[in-house]
Amino acid sequence: MxxxxxxxxxxxxxxxxxxxxxxxxxxxxxxxxxxxxxxxxxxxPIYTMGSADxxxxxxxxxxxxxxxxxxxxxxxxxxxxxxxDYSGKAPAMMQYQTFQANAGSLENQILSGLRSRAADGQSTYGISTWDDQMTNLGYGPSGDFNPDNLTGFYDPEYADxxxxxxxxxxxxxxxxxxxxxxxxxxxxxxxxxxxxxxxxxxxxxxxxxxxxxxxxxxxxxxxxxxxxxxxxxxxxxxx
Missing domain, CATH: 2.30.110 (Pnp Oxidase; Chain A)
Incomplete structure (x- = not known):
């Protein structure tokens, strides 16, 4: 054969x-x-009265x-x-981006949640000044509040x-x-x-x-x- x-x-x-x-x-x-x-x-399964099956x-x-x-x-x-596939980056306003951009500055440490400034000017740890810092970012350099300043395209850091x-x-x-x-x-x-x-x-x-x-x-x-x-x-x- x-x-x-x-x-x-x-x-x-x-x-x-x-x-x-x-x-x-x-x-x-x-x-x-x-x-x-x-x-x-x-x-x-769907059951009716009178039958166990x-x-x-x-x-x-x-x-x-x-x-x-x-x-x-x-x-x-x-x-x-x-x-x-991700194009265009907005100003660094996400926690990880701001921290990576300039980890030494007080503002970026505030955004990363590692550090905050107390009322007496002393540096403390926590997120007590988070709201103030995010509000300042929203106003931006022009001094007019624009919510678009807080959003944008960012490179993903985690797979999810x-x-x-x-x-x-x-x-x-x-x-x-x-x-x-x-x-x-x-x-x-x-x-x-x-x-x-x-x-x-x-x-x-x-x-x-x-x-x-x-x-x-x-x-x-x-x-x-x-x-x-x-x-x-x-x-x-x-x-």
């Missing part, structure tokens, strides 16, 4: 992790190690959740790549501050077969990592919820199906 590779590839097609690439809002992040998701739905089952809300695992090299890959994004999973193997799937409206909830002298690789994990999943669908093959490749003769190998 003479079975060729084409006959096997036309029957079955599978993908390994090496055949899969994931893009985040159209941006490929090569540090991704693993992606997992689950879809769950509430199911509740359920008459029926009612299906309720659906939830989609999962996790992302990234290998850590010299940066937080997800945060660094997703920050590129990232705006919702989509993930597209693209699959292609050496036979030319292709598939793909999408996860929509991902919002990150938790993040965690750790370091140990016994760990050869450092990883960082995120948990997320999503709004919708479009399952794996087969795409057009890169190779023409139903046509076997011609076997080269010995002379062709030497050309």
């Amino acid at each position: 003479n079975m060729t590779t084409e006959e096997y590839s036309r029957t079955f097609s599978s993908y390994s992790g090496a055949d899969i690439v994931a893009s985040f809002n159209g941006r490929v992040i090569g540090e991704l190690q693993a992606l997992s998701y689950s879809v769950s739905r509430e199911v509740a 359920a008459r029926s089952y009612s299906r309720g809300k659906r939830g989609i959740s999962g996790s992302l695992v990234f290998v850590t090299f010299d940066r937080d890959a997800l945060m660094e790549e997703m920050k590129k 501050q990232l705006m919702p994004f989509n993930i597209t999973v693209t699959m292609a193997n050496e036979f030319g077969n292709r598939s793909g799937m999408e996860i929509y409206g991902i919002q990150l909830l938790n993040e965690g990592s750790g370091f140990s002298i016994d760990d050869v690789v450092t990883a960082k994990a995120y948990s997320f919820v999503a709004r919708k999943i479009k399952g794996i669908q087969k795409k057009d093959s890169l190779r023409q199906e139903g046509r076997a490749s011609a076997r080269p003769v010995s002379g062709d190998l030497l050309r």
